Amino acid sequence: MKITVDRERCVGAGQCVLAASDVFDQSREDGLVELLEPEPSEDRRAAVNEAELICPSGAIEIQP
Template identity: 55%
Template sequence: MKVTVDQESCVASGQCVMTAADVFDQRDEDGIVELLEDQPTEDRAEDVRQAAALCPARAIRVEGQSGFVR
């Protein structure tokens, strides 16, 4: 699994952090997403996919064995 974020698209809603805090964080000054782990382990896969699905700005991209997820 490979995760990327588009900080330019992020609207700082924090959904990703609430869903997968070990993979995502937010900058203190403006709340924009920060990626902590770009290749999370498979045990984090469901949370990461859910974070991507919940992102209102669609700023999270997840690629896995089955290809592009979002």
């Protein structure tokens, strides 16, 4: 799986970090999403899917 994030769409809610903190973080400068692991292992799929679903701005996209 491959993950992309749209920082321009991000509103800094931090839900992605709560769902998958080893894949996402928030910038200390502006609070927006930072992608730590653009191609996480399959064992992280459930957490990454949750992050995508709960992102209020739809800034996360998962590709197979």
